[in-house]
Amino acid sequence: MDDRKQLSSLIGDIYDAVFDPDLRTDVLDRIAGFTGGHSGSLLLKHSLSDSENLYCYIGNAPGTLQAYSESYPKLDSTADPGSVGVDQIVSAVDLVPYDEFRRGRFYREWAQPHGWGDIASAVIERSATSCTFLSVARQETSGLVDDQMRHRMALVIPHVRRALLIGKTIHHKEAEAICFTDVFDGLSAGMVLVDASGRIVHANSVGGALLEAADFLRKGACGRLVAGDAATNAALRDILVAASAGDTVLGVKGTALPLTAHNGERYIAHVLPLTSGARRGVGLGYNAVAALFVRKAALESSPAEVIGEMYKLTPAELRVLLAIVDIGGVPEVAASLGVAATTVKTHLSRLFEKTGVGRQADLVKLVAGFSTPLAN
Template sequence: MSEQHEFAQRMSDLIGAIYDCVLMPEKWGGVIDAIRAEFNFHNAILSVTAHEGIHLLGALVGVDSYWSARMLNYGSAVTDAWGGIEKLTEYPLEEPVVQSRAMPGYDLEGNRYFVEWVRPQGITDAVNISLEHNTTTLSNFTLGRHGSAGPITDGEIEGLRMLAPHIRRAVAISQVLELKTIEISTFASTLDTFNSAIVLVDEDAICVHTNAVATAMLNAKDPLTLNDGRLALPRQAATAALKEAVKSAATGPLTSPPRRSGIPATRRDGTPMILHVMPLHRDILQNAVAAIFVSPSVASPQMPADALALLYGLTPAETRVFEMIVAGQTQRGIAVKLGLAASTIKTHLLRVFEKTGCKRQTDLVRLAASLSIPL
C-alpha cells in the first residue's frame, strides 16, 4: 500500500470518527487527540462558546492538569494573541490559519497568555480554524506546535484543510442536537426527544424515518414537503442542493469536502431555517444513508454571498474571497487582511472562477449584482 493511499485511509477514518462525535459527543476528546497526533501538534483545543461566555462544547488534549487549570485565567488575552476578536472573525471559516504567518512581527511579549501559558510549555506556533462566528456563538479549533517539532508545513495545512469542513459540520449538528448522546440500539425512539426536526433518508432522498418534530413539519408542509416520497423544500434550488448533499453523503468519498453543509429554507411565517446533512456510516435503520437535521437559523441568509455558496457549492473561504473581491479589494490586500499566503488567495479565486463559470473579477461583480434579490 502506497504512502499516499495510507494517508487517504487515515483521513477517511478520522472523518468517520468526527461524525461519530455527533451521536456520541464524549468521543470529541479522543478524536481531536488523533488529529493532533496525525499532524504532529503538541496540543489541541476545540471550543464552542456563546457570546455571553457560556461554554457549549469543548475538548482539550495534550495539556496536563496544571496548565489546563490555569487556562481560564487569561480571558480575552487568548483572542488577543490572534489579533483580537474582530481579527478572528475576519478569518474565513474552515481555513487553517498559521499564527506566525497571519501576524508577522506581532509583539506577543506583551500578551499574558503567550508569556505565562503558551511559551512555558514550549509552544512556538499554532494553527486556528474558525468553525463559526455568528450572532450567538464563536467556535474554533486550535492546535499548538511544540518547538521540537519544527515549523508547520504546507502539507499539514492541506491535511487540516481537508478535515476542517467535516469538523465544522459535526459541531453544527452537535449544537442542533443539544449535545445529547444517542444510543444506537434505541436510535429511532431517542430522536423523538429532540426539539429539532430529524429526517433519515436513503440515497434518493426518500424518507426512511422522521422524528416527531419532522413529522409535524411534513404534515404542515412547512417547510418540509414530500414529492413522491422524496424530501423537498419550497425553493427549487434548495431542493436540488439537498438532493446533491444526500447523494454526496451516500456515494462520495469521506475525504471530499461536504457539499451544502448549511442549506437554507424559510417557514411560512418567515422564520429562517438551516438543514444540515450528515452521512450515516453505521447500520442504524434499513436503507438510511444520511440524517438531515433541521433547526432555526441564527440569522436570515445574507445575499448575494449565501446565494452564491448555495448555487455554486462554494466553501466558506471561497465565499469570503468572493465577497472581498466584489467589494473592490485586491488579491494582495485580501491576503494581508486575512493573514493568508497570496498563493492561497489565488487558489481560492481560481476555484471561484471554475465553479461559477466566471473568467474575470468583473464577471464576479456582475454575478453578485444578479443575485442581489432573494432566490
C-alpha cells in the first residue's frame, strides 16, 4: 500500500475508533507504524494534580502499562508538555540534552529496556488545567526522530484532535441523555414520548410499566401508542396531529385526556407538545412531537412532616388535617380518630388560622400542592 492509501486508511480508522473503543489500541499501533515508530500513546495530564490518565499505550504488556501510568510519567521528560505549543512536534533531544536523557531513570528503567531510542510528542489539545498529547516511541535501532517522522505525525495529528473532539461531544450528549432519562425515571407519573404518527419514541420506567400492563394504554402495531377504547384512541390521534402542527394549534399548556382502566380506576393523560424550539432542545428524541404524562386521578400522598413544619402544626392538628383529606367531613373524622366532633372543630379552626384558608376544600387543595412528583 502506498503512503497516500495508507494515510487514507489510517484516517478512516481514527474516526472509526471514536465509536468503537476496541479499535483504539490498534489505531495507535498503526499511527506508530505509519510515522516510523515502535509504539504510541495518548496521555492526559492534569496540572492541578499529580495524576495522569493514560488513554492507551501499545507495544507493552498490561503490567508494564500500569507501571508506566503510576510512576514513569513523573520521570519522563518527554511527557512534560508545559513548554510545548499545540501541534509542535518535539523529540527527547528538543526537551533535554540527549546525554542527560539517557542518564535519567526513565530511560534506564523504561525506555532502554523496551528498546526505545527517542520519542516524538505533540500536544493535541490544551486547557487551563489539562493537556492531552500524542507520543510515538522510536526504536533505538531506527535512530533519532527525523524530519520524515515529524512530517508524518503532522499529517495525523489534526485527525486525532478532531476525533477526540467528536468523542467528547458524543460523550457529553450521552451523559446529557442519561441525566434526562434518570430524571424522567424518577417521576411518579408515567411519561411517554410519541411522534406525529403515534409511534413511541421513549417511555420512562412508570410509563413502560403502564404499556406493559396493556390496560388503558398499550404498544400497538409498528410501535404506536394505542388507547384502550376506540373513542379515546381517536381523540389521542387528533391531539398528536395537532401537536405536530405546533404549540399554536394545541396550546402551549397542552391538553388533558381522561382514561379508564378495566377495573374502573380513573387516570388522566396530560399531553404536552414538544414542537417549540426550546422544548425540542431538551427532548430525548427530536422526532417526538408530544409528551404524555399519565397518572392516576387521585390525590397523591404528601410529605406530612414538611406540611407540619411549614405551618407549625401540632401532631394532633396534623392528624386532623390528613384525616380531612383522606376521609372527609367532621363527623367522619371524629369517628375515625375516636374523638369528639367538637375537638375536631377546634383543631379545624386552628388549621384555618395557621394555613390562611377558610374552607375544608381549600385544605385539601393545600395538601395536594405538597404531593411529590417523584416515584416512591
